[in-house]
Amino acid sequence: MSYAEGLDLQKKLVDQRKRGEISDQLLLLEHPPVITLGVKTRNDRSHVIATDETLSAEGVEVFETGRGGDVTYHGPGQLVGYPILDLKPDRCDVHRYVRDLEEVMIQAAASFGVAARRIEGLTGAWVGEEKLAAIGVRIARWITSHGFAFNVSTTLQHFDLIVPCGITDKGVTSLQKLLGRDVPMAEVEGAVENAFRNVFSF
Secondary structure: OOHHHHHHHHHHHHHHHHOOOOOOEEEEEOOOOEEEEOHHHOOOOOOEOOOHHHHHHHOOEEEEOOOOOOEEEEOOOEEEEEEEOEOOOOOOOHHHHHHHHHHHHHHHHHOOOOOOEOOOOOOOEEEOOEEEEEEEEEEEOOEEEEEEEEEOOOOHHHHHHEOHHHOOOOEEOOHHHHHOOOOOHHHHHHHHHHHHHHHHOO
16 A cells, blocks of 8 residues: 555544544555655655665655654565554553554564564664664554554665664664565564554453
C-alpha cells in the first residue's frame, strides 16, 4: 500500500475510533520505497543524504508526515505496523506506550531466536549497535496512529540514502541479515501479532 494510502486509511480509522464506531485496530502492511520526515525534520531535509536525482533513480518518494521522530525509510520487505488504539482510561502515558511497542518488537524478534534490546536514550529495538525496528508514533486525544517498522528482508542499502532517525553512529539491520536466511513475511506478521496480543493484553 502506498504511504499516502496508508495515511488516509489511518486518518479514517482514527476518526472512527474517536467516535467509538470501531474497536482497537492493528494494521500490518508494506510500503513501496519511501523516505518519511517526522515532525522534528518537517522543514529540514539535512538528514536526507541522497540527491533528488538519486532518489528518483532508486524510485524512492519523500513524504512529510505527522508522526514523532526524525527521518526514516520504508520499503518492501519491511513490516510496518499502525496501531489505532484508544489509550484511555488506563494507558494514558506516552513513554509507556513507546516502551510497550519496543517490547512487542523485542518479543517478536525473540520468537526467531534474535536477542533484541533497548538502548537508553533511543527508541526502537536494537541488536548490538544496529537497529532492527524503528518507532515513530502520533497520539491525538489518546488515540494512537503511525507506529513501528520492523526490518524483515528490507533493502538495507536504501538506509544509506538518509541518516536513519538522525543517528550517525549506529547501523541498521534486518531479520534476514541476522539469521542468514529468508524469513517469510507471514511468519513475522504472526510473531508480531502474538507479541502485540501479549504486551497489550488483547
